[in-house]
Amino acid sequence: MTRIALGIEYDGSAFNGWQSQPHAPSVQDAVEAALSRVADHRVRVVCAGRTDTGVHATAQVVHFDTHAVRERHAWVLGGNANLPDTVSILWAREVADDFHARFSARTRSYRYVILRRAARPALLARRVSWVHKALDVAPMQAAARHLLGEHDFSAFRALACQAKHPVRTIHRLELSEAGPFIHLDIEANAFLHHMVRNIAGTLMAVGSGERSPDWVAEVLAARDRALAGITAPPDGLYLVGVRYPQAFGLPGSGWLPAFQA
Template sequence: MRKICLVIAYEGTDYVGWQYQPNGLSVQQCVEEALQKLTGHNCTVYSAGRTDAGVHALGMVCHFSTARDLPLSAWREGMNSFLPAAIAVRSAREVDESFHARFSATGKHYRYTLLCDPVRSPLERRTSWQLKSDIDLIRMRVAAAAFIGCHDFRAFRTTGCSAETTVREIFSVTLTQQGALVYIDIEGSGFLKNMIRMMVGTLVDIGRGKRPVDDIVKMLHSPGSVGPALTAPAHGLCLMQVYY
């Protein structure tokens, strides 16, 4: 048996997320169906994590085991011939038996995109959260520094999160602006359900002047001492890379 690792990109608008769900089509289902057509047998795909409905990915990592002896180029080109236009295998490599897409990962990089423009953008509408007024990036950068390091992020998870511990380490939070677009890049060891969207929502509220800059410190050290985090829309979020 061979173990193959794929890096997959997808535009998540029309999917219920990465993982199988009873209420619609998932990215995982599309990938496994394409593998079945390519190999002639069912393959279970194990991913680096889950993305929610509407969230996108440039670098989702997954692995599967197969007895088929195909060249690596065939895994990419063959898979892409069976996948819908919104999903694509970017690369394929063979890994040793000890590799696991989820448990071998050491960190992830997510990017959230804001569109600061009073006029909607037909080209950016599926991949950014439109804010119809400017935001104060200086306030947001000052506030974002509080996220860096190991903290208890219980105030930044949604109801139904099943994580055993709410402590996570954030490596970096970077805000950059290119024209009307603002990119919030967050790198960390791992994330709770909706954690990044709630981090972004809180930063946006601070940038709009709706929260004081020190609210993040209070939320991390005294959960419940201030109002709950705003959850940013799913469609502005993209999984950029998984680190190993």
């Protein structure tokens, strides 16, 4: 058996998340069906990070095992020929047997795009998170600094989160603005269920003036989900990078969705 790694981008709007579901379309189902046709046998893939319903990706990474002998371009072109327009395989690499898309990953990166304006978006619907009120980026940046490093992120995990422990390490959390858009970039060793969206909702409460930047430190220390901000919508959330040890020789991060007035 040969182990193959793939880089994939997708529009999550039409899917019920990454993970296979019994009665709803998933990205995993679409990818496995396409690869199974190319391999001429049933294929099962493992991903670097399971994204929620409506969440997009520019740099999802998966691996699968196959006894089929195919060129790299055959996995890409053949896979894409059998995928819907909303999913695309970007690259394929043969990897060592000890590579694992999830467990070999060192960090994962997301970008959350917020549009702050009075009118809802039409062309960017489901591509950005729309906020009708003003948000001040400076206090959001100050609040974000409290979350850097290794912490117990119980206050930012979904109640249904199945992770064995809530401790994660955030290596980078930055906010920048371009006209009416705010880009929230976050990189961590791993994420809890809804962790990015809960952080985004909490920081937006600070940006709107409802809370002070130091409130975020209090929420973090309390380890109580009920004290944090709302779970921000999945619209505007993108998985944009998965970093692996250089020995595996895989491409780096995907493209960053960027918007400006």
